[in-house]
Amino acid sequence: MVNVDSYLRIYRWRGLTGQILLDGEPAPHETAVALIQLAALTRIPSHINEAIPRPLYRVLTEQVNDRGVTSGDMNDPVARSLFLSDLYDFLRLFKHIEASKISRERP
Numbered sequence: 001m002v003n004v005d006s007y008l009r010i011y012r013w014r015g016l017t018g019q020i021l022l023d024g025e026p027a028p029h030e031t032a033v034a035l036i037q038l039a040a041l042t043r044i045p046s047h048i049n050e051a052i053p054r055p056l057y058r059v060l061t062e063q064v065n066d067r068g069v070t071s072g073d074m075n076d077p078v079a080r081s082l083f084l085s086d087l088y089d090f091l092r093l094f095k096h097i098e099a100s101k102i103s104r105e106r107p
Helices: 004-013 028-041 047-051 054-062 077-105
Strands: none
Touching: 004 028, 004 047, 004 077, 028 054, 028 077, 047 077, 054 077
């Protein structure tokens, strides 16, 4: 089952949590591999995949395949890092909102 933690786990495994560009130039290999792994999660039907904003979802499904980045801005390591940062921000916000919903549902 794919959920928001599935996505966030990839960021942790690749050492990409927090401010991705904090240390200057991104690690091209780590961001490329993370992007491939994140794109693979989009192929599994899930609530989180339906919630990802369409512009972010399109990048994951159209510019990445199992062998790597295929086209567009994702070939540029800096653009890739900025995209990963935007997606990370969304995922953290989504997790927070979901946690808030659960706590409100409890008596």
